[in-house]
Each structure stands twice: as C-alpha cells, then as structure tokens.
Amino acid sequence: MSRYIVFANRKGGCGKTTTAVNISYIFAAQNKKVLLIDLDPQAHATLSLNINPDPERPNIYHLLDKKASFKDVVQRVVPASQIISNLPNDPKQDRIKVDNLYIIPSSRNLSVVEISGPKFSGDELYLAEILHNNASEFDYVIIDPPPSVGILSVSALVAAKEAYIPMPMHFLAMEGLAEMTRLIYQINATWNPELKLYGIIPTFYNKNTRIAKEIASDIVKTFGAKSLAPPIRQNVALAEAPGHGTSIFEYAPDSIGAEDYESLANFIEAKGDNF
Numbered sequence: 649m650s651r652y653i654v655f656a657n658r659k660g661g662c663g664k665t666t667t668a669v670n671i672s673y674i675f676a677a678q679n680k681k682v683l684l685i686d687l688d689p690q691a692h693a694t695l696s697l698n699i700n701p702d703p704e705r706p707n708i709y710h711l712l713d714k715k716a717s718f719k720d721v722v723q724r725v726v727p728a729s730q731i732i733s734n735l736p737n738d739p740k741q742d743r744i745k746v747d748n749l750y751i752i753p754s755s756r757n758l759s760v761v762e763i764s765g766p767k768f769s770g771d772e773l774y775l776a777e778i779l780h781n782n783a784s785e786f787d788y789v790i791i792d793p794p795p796s797v798g799i800l801s802v803s804a805l806v807a808a809k810e811a812y813i814p815m816p817m818h819f820l821a822m823e824g825l826a827e828m829t830r831l832i833y834q835i836n837a838t839w840n841p842e843l844k845l846y847g848i849i850p851t852f853y854n855k856n857t858r859i860a861k862e863i864a865s866d867i868v869k870t871f872g873a874k875s876l877a878p879p880i881r882q883n884v885a886l887a888e889a890p891g892h893g894t895s896i897f898e899y900a901p902d903s904i905g906a907e908d909y910e911s912l913a914n915f916i917e918a919k920g921d922n923f
C-alpha cells in the first residue's frame with residue numbers, strides 16, 4: 649500500500665522543501681518507487697531536482713485545472729549530476745543513482761489556483777481523488793505544499809495520511825506548530841479522518857543552544873517522545889545541493905546533512921509499521 653506523506657508548516661523557510669526532496673531521493677535510492685508532488689508555485693522542489701518549471705509544459709497546475717491527466721504530468725527525475733559532472737567534491741564512486749524517483753512538477757501558473765481558491769465545494773478533495781485513483785504503483789507519495797494555508801495546502805492535507813511538521817527550534821516557531829496541529833485536527837475531523845500527525849522534525853538544529861533543548865522537551869511533553877523525529881542540523885551543503893540540481897546524497901554524501909536525512913528516513917520508514 650502506498651504511503652502518503654506531507655511535510656507541512658505554514659511558515660516559509662523551515663525546511664519543508666529540503667526535507668521533501670531529500671527524503672524522496674533517499675527512499676528512491678533504497679529502491680522504493682517515489683512520487684514527489686511539488687504543490688508550491690515557487691517550484692523550489694522542481695528546481696532542486698534540475699527540472700525546468702515551465703508553465704507551458706504539463707504540470708500540477710494543469711492537473712488541478714483538469715487540463716491534463718495524471719499520466720501527462722508525472723515525470724521521471726534525472727538529477728543534474730547524472731548528466732554533467734561538475735560537483736565540487738565529485739563523489740563519483742559513492743554517487744547514488746536513482747531511476748525510480750518521479751515528480752509532478754510545479755510552475756508559477758499554479759498561483760492562479762491558490763489565488764482564486766476553490767471554484768466548487770469539494771475542490772479540496774480533488775487532489776486526493778486523483779492520487780488515490782492513480783498512484784497505487786508508488787511506495788511513497790510525498791507532497792511539498794506552499795508556505796500558506798489556502799486551497800493548495802488544504803488539498804495536500806486532504807490527500808495525505810501522514811503529516812510531519814519540520815520546524816526550526818526558536819520561540820516564534822512554536823506558534824506555527826500550534827497552528828499546524830489545529831489545522832491537522834480540523835482536517836482530520838472533516839475531510840480526511842485518515843490524516844494524523846506522525847512527527848515533528850527539528851530543523852536548523854543546534855544542540856548547544858538552550859532554546860533547542862527547551863523546545864524539544866516541550867514537544868515531548870505535549871506530543872510524546874515518539875513524535876520527536878531525529879533533528880536536521882544546520883549544514884551549508886543542504887543549501888548548496890539544490891543549485892546543483894540534486895539531493896544531498898549525490899552532492900555531499902559524507903556531510904552531516906546526508907547523515908541527518910538518512911536518520912530521518914529511517915525514522916519515517918519505521919513509522920509505517922508502528923505508528
């Protein structure tokens with residue numbers, strides 16, 4: 649059975665896209681068939697995997713606007729480093745090649761969907777319906793929503809079963825966490841009873857700061873120790889990899905970013921068996 653995962657947080661810059669791209673990549677490298685859905689008009693996930701966010705080519709906008717079919721918009725990912733070889737530390741030997749990573753790319757025309765909102769009541773269910781009818785061949789369907797709470801993010805939460813909230817460990821991020829958990833419970837109580845909060849992922853983590861320890865202990869108190877995912881430390885290679893059109897596992901396989909995302913992938917994988 650496919651697992652439907654969303655990395656959600658209304659705030660921008662908290663590591664949603666970085667997490668969606670790298671987790672999709674490592675699962676694909678572990679021979680899982682993965683579909684990454686870029687639901688953000690900024691198309692950062694699309695760009696991070698070296699795909700041109702061309703508004704003229706079939707993308708998520710055309711799918712949601714019923715101008716293209718599921719098959720028309722799904723594209724296989726060929727990371728940049730498999731085409732050209734100019735990576736700084738050129739990890740040729742360790743390079744992880746994937747051939748079972750697929751994406752539904754985004755482009756800026758998707759913003760029309762967000763701005764005009766649902767045209768008909770029930771539009772929020774449309775993405776879920778398409779995926780549940782067409783994506784059963786994938787082991788993982790991973791959704792990267794935009795930093796807002798409009799129809800796109802709601803559609804993502806209606807389509808997903810497992811929500812993970814990436815959050816930087818600072819005080820103001822707690823308020824975003826409270827808002828996201830309320831939204832998840834709301835959607836669980838209405839559109840999608842299968843949606844559950846599976847984990848909170850500390851991002852830009854620095855274990856030496858007092859605030860990081862305090863927030864982590866608050867999360868454990870409120871949501872239980874099983875909800876606290878392994879943290880992703882601040883690591884410049886994570887910010888550089890998208891510029892090379894690939895994941896951290898190809899760009900810098902020996903970095904702490906690669907190590908942290910591998911631990912997170914193990915955590916998510918294990919959650920499938922014992923939520």
Ligand SMILES: Nc1ncnc2c1ncn2[C@@H]1O[C@H](COP(=O)(O)OP(=O)(O)O)[C@@H](O)[C@H]1O
Pocket residue numbers: 659660661662663664665666667692795851852853880881882883884886887888890
């Ligand atoms: N652990 C990290 N260390 C360093 N930079 C990071 C890390 N995670 C994300 N970044 C960078 O921070 C910025 C915001 O991350 P992103 O994943 O795009 O957030 P979101 O999708 O929530 O807006 C991006 O430039 C990204 O490359």
Ligand SMILES: [Mg+2]
Pocket residue numbers: 664665666688692793794795
């Ligand atoms: Mg993003």
